[in-house]
Amino acid sequence: MNLSQVTIAPVFPLWSILVLFALGLAATFAQYRVTRAKLGSSRALGLSLLRLGAILFLVAFALNPSLLTTREHKVSPVIGLLIDTSKSMAQPEANGKSRLDEAKTLLTEGSSPLLTSLREKFDVKLYGLEESLKTLRVDELNGLKAEGVKGDVEGALSELSGKNTLAVLFSDGKVKWDDSPTPGPPVLVVPLGNPAEYKDILIKAVRAPSLGFRGREVVIDVTVRGYGYSGLMLPVLLKDGTKLVTAKNVRLPIPSPGETTLSLSFTPEEIGQKNLSISIPEQFGESLASNNRVNLSLKVVRDKIRILMVSGTPSMNYRFMRTVLKNDPSIDLLSFVILRTPTDILNVPTQEQSLIPFPVETLFAKEIRDFDLLIFDNFNYSLYLSPHHLESIREFVRGGGSFAMIGGPHLVNEGRFGVTPIGEILPVRFPDREEYRRGSPSTVRVSRSGNTHPITRLTAEAMGEGINPSSFWREMPSLDGVNLFEPKSSATVLLESADGSAWPILIVSNFGKGRVLALGTDYSWKWYTGWVAKGRGNLAYLRWVDRMVRWLTKDPSLDPVQVTFPDNSGFAGQEIEVRVQLQEEEFSLNLGAPITFSVFNPDGLKFDSKIRPSILPGEYLASFVPQRAGVHKIRVETSSGQFEESVVVAGVLDTLDAAPDHEQLKAIATSTGGKVVSSREGLLNEIEAYAQKGETRFSEERRSPLWATPYAMVLVLGFLVTEWYYRRRWGLI
């Protein structure tokens, strides 16, 4: 023991101990003065020294002295075996074994298995390397599968940092690593797979918009990478389902490996969801064929709804409808009004009138397909259109265009509808009697079908405050003229006259791929001005016209159920969350009724899914875990019908580049201060060498209190007892 090993830890504040010591000294001195007079100086001095000794010991105890002893220990690092389980590790090598199997063989096979040898000498921990580290038991090693996503080495090293671990990584190099300095242990790397023998062609990346506009070119950039097929010319195919959309040849770069980018372009002609695929034919000897194809979905919408409107005469109906359509920025309206008929007499030369020729041939034979919706408003087309124009209109609707016919006296055409192509597409016919009746005002009522149809089922906001949806249409101003239509059996009547005979007023139907609407009145403008007169604003009319246009043109915004997928649809095996939103009208109809959500895999088989209401009214959150890649169908069923959407789920091996990347492994070893080790024996030696270098030493400190011994107490008592003895002997007590 030496004094440098003694430390003090006062039990009272140091100043109070010093004060006590001073008081003790003073008391001792006072005692000396008193006893000297009685016993003489030498005896008084002796008694005082005994007292002083006791006081000094007490003060020393108060300082709490301890003896500090230090002992040094050495600890070997834990050996952390990190086994990469990302998908590329499942790739078979020339010997038929997967890279993961190679790792298992290395650890568990041979006369003295490496894992056993290591466990005899070190504390060994096994980890599966995925996005995060997964601790494994030894008995789990044999059942380990390469199904994870790309292993995150940086994350794993951060996790092991400060745990006195030596990391040994078994990987093919397809891991996350950005070569930045990472705190953590040195990594001994065991490379798996043989880059020189790997042969593959893959679609490495696809850059495509998720949204396209009908009639506008969509460009998809495709990056193709090749291993071992340098200079080979290959076709890259873009398909919509099974239909080939476009193809382009690409030559793989020389030398291999290398990659090249090409652009595939096409112009979608139809709106809706497209499930596209980009593929390259599989080549002989390819290690992986599933990465030759990528699925993607493209939602095709209109940039604008293009409407051609022809009115038979200037009218209030035309003006109000035109105003609504013109003020909608999503609509591109081209309208013609027949200002004079062939029987009207013009009294001025051409240069004094503003009438322009009606370009029927251009509009109805050449450019009709540039439009989404054709509206005839109180228009006697027989005076202007020839049979081939009418046939062109019929084919336009059959092919997916839409047609609306608004009534009025000019429409009647002497009842010849039935024998023209227009009569074929219309949802109505004229009975053999009166065709148009004016002067008998009639209100309208909504039919049973109209109660749930998007055109006539308006939102509470559109109808106005306090309006009962069931009586809304009955409260609309009366119509002063109606066409006496008769609905075809395939048609759906939405509104009908409420006074007298129930003439159908608003009728819809489908024809081919298109939709058709007939409005049997030229007085619907009264629904605008009449509602304004009642102080209820113009929103009902605006919304009604808007909904007619959107229903006719199959605008997705009118779908009663909106299904929103996440930006990235995810991979097979991952949970996909879907947001289901019921439109306000649908929600009010569906209130309290169950909503069902079903998902069907690419084979059409239904599988498990969940749906629950969110905190927002009319909104639901649904989820499912697809087991396969491909187009999955989503079906939402409400009390008013069922609605379907589809989503493309990417395969786990899509775009997978499984070529071993040993350069990456070298980089990991170098930047962590580790090493690349290929042979089994070399590995054991390197682990031992690194473990020795990685031994940590630490000192154990031990503190022994000096005063906490009976000898110290005896010593104090000894001073006091001796003093007491002499005092008594010398007659002071």
Next chain:
Amino acid sequence: MISRRKFLNLALTFTAGVLFSRSKISLSASFPQFFFAQLKYRGGDWDPNPQFLEAITEELELRTSIDGMQERRVITLTDGDLFYCPFLIMAGKYEFDPLTPQEREILRRFLTYGGFLFAEDTVGAKGYGFDLAFRREMKQVLPGHEMRKLPADHSVYQSFYLIGSIGGRQRVNPYLEGITIDNWTPVIYSQNDLAGAWSKDTFGKWVHECIPGGELQRSAAFKMGINIIVYSLTSDYKKDVIHHPFIKRRQSL
């Protein structure tokens, strides 16, 4: 063979047509697609040209595809049917009583939500009489919207005829005035007495001479009238791009 019921219906219709043709018909529950509604107000003279209807309607029928009804309805601003009138005429000679706040509010709503008003000062005295009262009321009804001269390329000058001169019983202004809200002019105002130029008596003679231009000036008044009516039913249709090259070419001839 005609049934007895149909015969009686026809007979009643014919009789009603004889009795009420060319007369001012009070509002009924049914409205033609196009008709003139004459605004009746308090004070002044609200009906300075009671005989304008026949000639302009004939002209409308003869030249255009519009089904013109020879019908003029008299209406007040508080009448619930105001909002079903496609063409409201407000004419006068003299200063009239101020509109009530309720009338102003109704007229504001009518003009803001698609209604159309053609106003005429038949005397043509600027700053006096009807002109004074009408401008005063319009400031109250549509505050923040000034009455301005309609520019030469306004749709009302191109809606049917390409108008060179305004015409009228008198030639006070070589232009029309109006209040434009966005792209729509719901109020058009003339001081040339167009309706005076259209007016014929029961014997088919013109009620007024057109001064100083005579019959050419009357003819121009009819053209202007047709254009105002077509504008009221088509708005700025002639501003659509497809019409531009034709109109430009013809104007340059």
